[in-house]
Amino acid sequence: MPSPSTEAGLAARQAAEARFTANNPLSQQQHTVALGSLPGGNTRSILHTSPFPLTMKKGIDSYVWDVDGHRYLDLVGEFSAGLLGHSHPTIRRTIQNTLSPEQGEGPGISLGATTPHEQTYAATLCTRFHLDRVRLTNSGTEANLHALAGARHYMNTRHGSSGAGGPRWRKVVVFSGGYHGAVLAFGNGEPAANTVDRKDFVVVPRYNDLALAREVIERTAGVAAVLVEAVQGAGGGIPGTREFLMGVREAAREKGAVFILDEVMTSRLAPGGLGTELGLDPDMVTLGKYLGGGLAIGAFGGKEEIMRVFDPRVEGGLAHSGTFNNNTLVVTVGRVVLEEVYTPEVCREFNERAERFRERLVAVAKGSRLSFTGRGSLIGLHFTEGGLEEVRCGEDVRAQERGDLKDLFWFEFIEAGFWTTRRGFLCLILGTPEEELDRFVEAVRGILEKHKDLMML
Ligand SMILES: Cc1ncc(COP(=O)(O)O)c(C=O)c1O
Structure with missing residues (x-):
């Protein structure tokens, strides 16, 4: 299926990628080393990102740090396995x-x-x-x-x-x-x-x-x-x-x-x-x-x-x-x-809080090419030409996906200190401070504003 990416979208993506490369020399170096023993420098396909993946050094609570010294709010949550955060005391x-x-x-x-x-x-x-x-x-x-x-x-x-x-x-x-x-x-x-x-x-x-x-x-x-x-x-x-x-x-x-x-x-x-x-x-x-x-x-x-x-x-x-x-x-x-x-009470309260978080994201993204889906603490991001309000299946998205905008957003998230999956999926971590979730909502608003010519319908 031909990608509906636009020239302007690809140019913005390219500029964001150039900043990413400049900001992460040690991750790039680590990737070069990894190429010597792992095919593509990788032992878990989903973690490969172009031009090279970030290499993480450590994680504490709901944060991770890369080898270049940047700190990120972890919204990858180890694809759901990291629900409890890093090194939970219990x-x-x-x-x-x-x-x-x-x-x-x-x-x-x-x-x-x-x-x-x-x-x-x-x-x-x-x-x-x-x-x-x-x-x-x-x-x-x-x-x-x-x-x-x-x-x-x-x-x-x-x-x-x-x-x-x-x-x-x-x-x-x-x-x-x-x-x-x-x-x-x-x-x-x-x-x-x-x-x-x-x-x-x-x-x-x-x-x-x-x-x-x-x-x-x-x-x-x-x-x-x-x-x-x-x-x-x-x-x-x-x-x-x-x-x-x-x-x-x-x-x-x-x-x-x-x-x-x-x-x-x-x-x-x-x-x-x-x-x-x-x-x-x-x-x-x-x-x-x-x-x-x-x-x-x-x-x-x-x-x-x-x-x-x-x-x-x-x-x-x-x-x-x-x-x-x-x-x-x-x-x-x-x-x-x-x-x-993760007692029943904690589970319920956490997912209710996450629902409210997603509702805020949906509100911020209204009128743009970004849509949020999900349930509770699992949240999907979609970038489509028409800014789909309802996504019932992957085919709805694939018919009009904007890969350029998806990549652009990922680079922007990284630059703003948010560790998210390249594919556009957030798995919230228990105990993530509310102010950090607020900061993420504001970051989404800011990125939409920065690229409004590309992002708004
Ligand atoms: C719904 C679902 N089933 C099965 C799996 C496979 O689990 P694992 O990666 O532990 O093999 C995953 C992993 O993402 C999943 O999301």
Whole structure:
């Protein structure tokens, strides 16, 4: 699709990029060094930014510092995993306790055995997110991979596999713009090149389009699962309407398929996760990100009848292995995250505050080519020729996206001391001072004013 960038937009972007390069010589130097051992100097694709990424040196509370000495308000929030901020005192204390068995406090690490801590944590997760049973993984990607394996196994043992040509129930219906992990991405209406079992995914071409979703689910044979996010995170911070999500659940039920809600991003939005808040009653839920307090984590769980496929006492059950699934650091920290830090009350208050913040951003951007979407503490930024007031799916944006303005804004944010994602997505950090959020709103207003010829409709 041709980009509607304008000459003036590209010129402003180029000037901002030149200032960025001049302001960040040590980051540029670090990038050159990284090129010697990492392809493109990178080990996590999303963190590559042109002309070079900023290299961060440290983070404290809701701030990060780069190697050139600039301080930023952190609005990346580690793509949702950094919800608690940097080195939260409770998390730090828990890690220290876990590592100190000689003081009689914690278990130490890598015991190569089950411990009481994983059970306690599992119980916490089950209670909080209304799951009958749960299993732990090391990432959200793994959680989704195992949830899909579980759903397929359940369907094939329940309904019978056809035998010839492999299992009968293999197909998974997903949505354009959906992101379910490193090898489960469906950004542009099709599985990304690195998606596992590509041919098994059937992509509904538009999120929030219930008629289309129904049609795809109904006409596809051998559907084992329908996998959906209640807010598309990587897809642009686009909330699913309740009507759409309920309808998708119903369509999955009518088909007899397992309805899996990916709450890796959204479980932070309400005390029991967004699925509970919306009354979606999913068959399975996948989790991750902030639950580890900054450590690597993932989990999947749901109805006992389905999760039973992972019971090692049952013959013909499904294996779910992983050296670090029950690592003592993450299970002890994970429990504290939910029970001591991100309690239901804190979660509710935080997301209500974030709603008000987004409403202020929407008001500031009115009449411009910048739109804000999202729910609670997850916020998407979109730059479109027509300044879309409502964004229901990524296709709405892609049809008229202004990449020049998106980049321009990112460079301006960096210059003004705000660490944001290049793709235009904010994940708020708990405890970010209100004055800092005010400062961000004013910065948006200032950048719009500075580039009013480009930005205003
Ligand atoms: C909705 C969703 N599911 C799954 C994942 C994958 O999680 P991880 O990066 O921990 O593998 C992500 C990561 O951004 C996500 O946003």
